Amino acid sequence: MINKFLFFLGWVGIFILSITGIVCTVMSNVIVKFNPLDSIKTNVVIVVVCVAYFLLSILKLCSLFEKTGDYEIKTENGKVTISANSVISFIKELLSKDREINNIKVITGKKGRKFTIKIKLDMLTDGNIADKTNSIQEMIKQRLSEKMGLEVEKVEVQISKISLKSDNISGTSAEE
Structure with missing residues (x-):
């Protein structure tokens, strides 16, 4: 926690220095009477570098408030973190067992x-699609709750491509 706070202070310092550099370069006649770096090329380079650091610090400060994609489960013995990639691979493994x-x-x-899960898939079926997606x-x-202890609020299933099984298209039976 202390490291995060120190990095936060560092990025705030970079932010303040970049604003100071931009203001001092653009308004150098008002702030400083004697400016040894008073050439247009030098001022342009300083402004470009300061703007780059300004944008970098804004991006970094915004990313501090983003939530991670990992899942945390608090148990009586401590905290368990499950990565989002683990959940994704678990779901893919479950669904890959179904040949449809x-x-x-x-x-x-x-x-x-x-937790919310969105699944995009292609389906080959001859049954009821609504029943299949519901199952x-x-x-x-159920499996995420049983195996990982995750409470899933919503599972969205998007079918990108659907094909019907063509076992008996012509209407004739195999006995004829």
């Missing part, structure tokens, strides 16, 4: 303590 599902893409997210959603919620 291909091209699985998983996106995970967090809202407070609840996928329930299976993922």
Whole structure:
């Protein structure tokens, strides 16, 4: 925690120095009577460097407030962190066992303590699509809860491509 605070102070210092450099270079006649670096090329270089550091510090300060994609579970013995990639690979492994599902893409997210999952896939089926997607959603919620202790709020399933099985297209039976 102390390291994060020191880095925060460092980035705030870079932010203040970049603003000071821009102001001193642009308004050098008002602030300083004698400026040994009073050439246009030098002033342009200083302003460009200061603007670059200014933008860098803004990006860094904004990224401090971003939430991580990792999942934390608090237990009686401490904190357990599960990476988002682990959750994604777990879901892909679950869904890859079903031969009707291909091209699985998983996106995970967090809202407070609840997790959301968005799955894009291709499906080859001859059954009811609504029942199939509902069973996928329930299976993922249940398995993540059982195996990892994650409370999943919502599982979205997007079917990118759907194909019907063509076992008996012509209407004739195999007995004829």
